[in-house]
Amino acid sequence: MSSERFIYLPLGGAGEIGMNAYVYGYGKPDEERLILVDLGVAFPDMDGTPGVDLILPDIKWLEERKNRLEAVFITHAHEDHIGAVGHLYERLGAPIYARPFTANLARGKLAEYGIAEKAVRIAGTWPETVKTGPFTVGFVPISHSIPESAGLAIDTPAGRVIHTGDFKLDETPIVGEAFDPDLWADVAKDGVKAMICDSTNVFSPHAGRSEVSVGPEIIKMVADASGMVVATTFASNVARVKTLADAGVAAGRSICLLGRAMRRMVEASIETGVLKDFPTVIPPEDVNSMPRENVMLLVTGSQGERRAASAQLANGKYMGITLKEGDTFLFSSKTIPGNEKGVIRIINMFSEKGVDVVDENSGGHYHVSGHANRPDLERMQEIVNPQVVIPMHGEHRHLREHVKLSQSKGRASILAVNGMMIDLSGNAPKVAEYIETGRTYLDGSVQIGALDGIVRDRIRMALNGHVMVNVIIDEEDQPLGDAWVEIMGLAETGRSRAPLQDVLEEDLSQFLGRANAKTLRDDVRLEKELRTLTRKSTQSEIGKKPEVTVVISRLSA
């Protein structure tokens, strides 16, 4: 006699900022019909994921239940919410719902996998809703740092849940809908069981500032600049791109967009009608024929990404354009933790060229965040007045702080990290189950598990170097010739001043010369002994214990 329940299960995004993927379900236990909210990526780094292209949520749990999956809803088009739709669509096979701008970009991602655009269905905004299975889902416009962001009102027979998506309370957002407290109060007026809420800026103590506030300072900065002005921001921050472009035009400059994402975003915004009256842009090849003080470049690469336009300009040249003494480079952005070194690297390269860099440390306000700060989170709670707050979109520290904040306001709150299935049905939410979750790496063209050991091996080679040992064993189980060693990523000479390769080959050949028949017959044993000796000799020579690959070739089978 198990009755229906309403569940929430984060598969990504609850315990990290990135790879958002939140499951909701309604039905009898283990028979719930399911929807997925967002399907994003996280970005790899050299520390933990060298060579990896993208980090995706592990959707195995959902894939195994794909016959119960009704649909995927995308709240907005940031990569950490939409980035995995192309890579994972085939494994889920459910229709994707999104607002037009988001849908435009989602379709582009699916097209790379040859998936038809009808896989993405365009959703209207509240009070329009999408009905699918036991769910009725409404896209409620909310302000953020990309056009057409939406929170979701998710209704089931067990009540209404609000999934805020990423948001800020911006009543003057330049591009797109202003935050409308009356609309949100209306959505919430009949009671909200739970609000699953963005936690990114819970540690920011002051109320967030509006997008409109950066305009005057940017206009002044651009007007005061003498040489060429180059500005970078997230391309998806279309409002900011417009503010920057308008500031350039006001200062008598022609605008040139550099970087694929910058052009793609402006294009999508114009195509979907989100962006109106954007200044005419000039092509990169026209830049060099114009006086520097009449040009403003808007470029990708606000996070110091090595291949982006900003890095290439810092390195030397991009699309024939070079920067020089007297030019100004503006970071209209915040450096995301972890990206500091890349950004600083670029700033130093600009410094070497004599280019003045203006950024968040320069005393002016050239950037505002797209996320609700602490007082904004409190205000949102007051407007929506949910029975319970479940923080999402945050690392553990953010979620914990958000729970504390909610409880300090006398509101129930529960800390749910990835894999914690929460039953929202009763009066108090409770943990129903723990699901195994994790990360999937897109590595080249292949998806691999984070725990497969593949990337671990790469990290080990990077830390320890790699020695390859080759031994040929003849038909009589005797070594044929000497051991052959190749080294990669290790010093060529060490303590004895002889080449490491020679030292190892000598040590291994000596070992083979005195190895007994039993060892020489036994691949496993021989390999182990050769590996151990190689590590020991290398350690003695150069003080490092390398990764070792042993290849034993037997002339007889």
Add this chain to the structure above:
Amino acid sequence: MSSERFIYLPLGGAGEIGMNAYVYGYGKPDEERLILVDLGVAFPDMDGTPGVDLILPDIKWLEERKNRLEAVFITHAHEDHIGAVGHLYERLGAPIYARPFTANLARGKLAEYGIAEKAVRIAGTWPETVKTGPFTVGFVPISHSIPESAGLAIDTPAGRVIHTGDFKLDETPIVGEAFDPDLWADVAKDGVKAMICDSTNVFSPHAGRSEVSVGPEIIKMVADASGMVVATTFASNVARVKTLADAGVAAGRSICLLGRAMRRMVEASIETGVLKDFPTVIPPEDVNSMPRENVMLLVTGSQGERRAASAQLANGKYMGITLKEGDTFLFSSKTIPGNEKGVIRIINMFSEKGVDVVDENSGGHYHVSGHANRPDLERMQEIVNPQVVIPMHGEHRHLREHVKLSQSKGRASILAVNGMMIDLSGNAPKVAEYIETGRTYLDGSVQIGALDGIVRDRIRMALNGHVMVNVIIDEEDQPLGDAWVEIMGLAETGRSRAPLQDVLEEDLSQFLGRANAKTLRDDVRLEKELRTLTRKSTQSEIGKKPEVTVVISRLSA
């Protein structure tokens, strides 16, 4: 008829924050007698220097002129100033001068290489001086974030230069000498040709705060805490360690030091008389028998270092001690750019344990910098009144800004990066020569050049994986058996769903089967073809182009 000249040549530290090493010389061109100021390290990271133990300045230029090197002077005991003395002493062979606390630590580093302590000579402070060759060098006490820091007054027949070392203007530094403007004015009163000056905080617009200012807030924070309190800071910041310990005692807590550096620094401070009346500490094994609210731990690892005490406590247990809900962890430190992820990782692990973390973002002031801010740099220029300012101890952006600052005050200034030899003899400094400089890596027990390609190979293996191909060619130049492939750090299966190893072995064997005699006879050609094919097949299977090592074993010589 070339006359004597007075030169300045940074080999490290001018263009980066780290591995400080500054040469001064006096004499006829190319016959100058030389001294070296500081001999520090920089720290490796996974991005650019995976597996490297330490980054040292490339001292080849100096080593080749070691017969002209009079002495090494160490301004203070921070690793970026002293860290390389052990590793490089033998290559230079010159005596090291330092103040007692610094000398104590330098001797410890030399002892690791079996070098006798007499290699380090203890210097008194101004007006005492060290005379060596044409140089007279005085250690002038200056405040910083470690005991017994000194600026140097370097006299030659061509005049006096001030090398500030790292400094701040702190007239109430808790431990060690207060900044004494009269002393510095006195040192400078007969004229200073050049001031080579710390640039670290040139972008910090407000006057620096004194060490004494953090005490009250730390005392309050510790007094208000309920469970165990754990605090971390740089162990070498002995004043801070004392402030923290005193705050603990004031709150009725016993102090326990965790981490080798923490114990070593307190020990050296007490041994050399720098630190007086430090509270009695309890050993780690006594902690568990005491009420949590009566204990305060001072631990290493303010930068999130993986092996430090802080990280181990965050991971679970250190020396039998575990943290839990209700405990408080204080970062009395600033996160150095590049270390954000490591620090955040620890904070999230503490969050999972329910430990409250207090840091620079928590609203209180629990840390002050050890470097002079912009107004302090201006004040130092006024006190010393040098003819020219040469910024050091900074990345390019810092040096450039410091030059601009100096020039805006009507003072001559020159931007000299590593390898630029400046002639200070005339009325205006000028570039005399460009010297090739770089970085040396301590990698295991071996010193390797940054451009040797060794670390580059490690990075490539980390990004691309590694395929090893083995082929045996018999006496008739025919392949003996099939090609043998081992893969490391690559997905095991790809597009064709067959094991990558099998696919490669099949492709390579097919190639060998149809390869012509000319190719099979020619190792270089065969290797190239096998490598190209391996990369192509791997790309086709899994979308990655791996590093490839080919081993061709020929049964005939």
